[in-house]
Amino acid sequence: MTRTLNPAADLATDTEDVARLLTPDGERVADPALDPFVADVTADELRGLYRDMVLVRRIDTEGVALQRQGQLGLWAPCQGQEATQVATARAMRADDFAFPSYREIGVGYVRGVTPADFVLSWRGEEHSTLSPYEINSAVPQIIIGAQTLHAVGYAMGVQRDGTDQVAVTYFGDGATSQGDVNEAMVFASSFGAPVVFVCTNNQYAISEPVSLQAKFPIAGRAPGFGIPSLRVDGNDALACLAAMRWALAHARTGGGPAFIEAVTYRMGPHTTSDDPTRYRDREEVERWRRRDPIARVEAHLRARGEFDDTLAAQVQRDADELGAAVRAACLGAVTRDPITVFDHVYAEPHRGIDEQRTAFAAYLEGFADAEEVAR
Incomplete structure (x- = not known):
């Protein structure tokens, strides 16, 4: 199906030398290959x-x-x-x-x-x-x-x-x-x-x-x-x-x-x-x-x-x-709890992810303490 390319006419931006079956006006035209x-x-x-x-x-x-x-x-x-x-x-x-x-x-x-x-x-x-x-x-x-x-x-x-x-x-x-x-x-x-x-x-x-x-x-x-x-x-x-x-x-x-x-x-x-x-x-x-x-x-x-x-x-x-x-x-989307970012990272339990989850949970808990002080 590869067609011979004419280096004089087939510039990368050319839109005429393409395989086509419908013209822009909707007219059906023949293409023996297609x-x-x-x-x-x-x-x-x-x-x-x-x-x-x-x-x-x-x-x-x-x-x-x-x-x-x-x-x-x-x-x-x-x-x-x-x-x-x-x-x-x-x-x-x-x-x-x-x-x-x-x-x-x-x-x-x-x-x-x-x-x-x-x-x-x-x-x-x-x-x-x-x-x-x-x-x-x-x-x-x-x-x-x-x-x-x-x-x-x-x-x-x-x-x-x-x-x-x-x-x-x-x-x-x-x-x-x-x-x-x-x-x-x-x-x-x-x-x-x-x-x-x-x-x-x-x-x-x-x-x-x-x-x-x-x-x-x-x-x-x-x-x-x-x-x-x-x-x-x-x-x-x-x-x-x-x-x-x-x-x-x-x-x-x-x-x-x-x-x-x-x-x-x-x-x-x-x-x-x-x-x-x-x-x-x-x-x-x-x-x-x-x-x-x-x-x-x-x-x-x-x-x-x-x-x-x-x-x-x-x-x-x-x-x-x-x-x-x-x-x-x-x-209608409901934003999930930030800690869930660690869900589904691995198919099986992974100690590294568990450690990161624990550290991130402690980080998030710090925001909860700050909100409590502000109140």
Whole structure:
């Protein structure tokens, strides 16, 4: 599936020389390589992708609002990247295992993350709120690129177990400059591990444009490791679904790792502590807004007579209900006693942790004595 890259045209920021099935206006276009992988996709499944993306955007909107209101310490927005996240996650089997970064809200939603799971860690109530083995998804990784190593390790374990599961790891364009990502691809290629690398090229690594760290498309790096790759329109949900089906089939049938570069855009800040107006202009943002992934699927379905205002209203009601659940989970959170920070550090009793717990308990007791004196 690796395509020949034209060094004269394929700059890292190019958005035209990508695999695409839906234009920004929702027109269906042919792609001989991708078409077979979505030949069975029905209008109902497309409506499902639309609904998922709308709901994911609502979770994201609620998260930003909660942080601005002081209810969350931080939030990493994903607006504009819903197609990449939702469509690739929908292509996965239930027993495949995802290794996401901190921005993959859509992947988490598809895999079964609950409203509380989305907010309690960002609120500082829990180190982790989800059980990876209940939803086959690792805890979102904050360390840039580290999850790629975890995914390859899991995939190598799958090989030894003799099953046909696939590990999927998500990371941004900035992470490709990290040693971890490159080392993960070395191991994946060397051992033929069943892992899919999904690089979400959202144009910026915090404030650094992708053109600063990559003079040519990121997808062109993977073949250097012996990994086939595909550069796809990350705002085209149908193309993302097809690309992921190709990559999963390749990995699942013994072909080894595969790499997808999804070219998209981060409409909001890197996190809520960032001010993107300092490093990008309004015209650029508006240009990408016209490529909105949700509007694209809606336009396509309306042109086919498979979408109406009744459906749009129902999806909006579902989004409102989910947004309310996220907000309630955040505002209803009960902060645990500080001493519980030592809970679940080790699976078995540990003398060092017991000693630290005792010392910390004495420290906390000192505050209680001070409060008593003050009264």
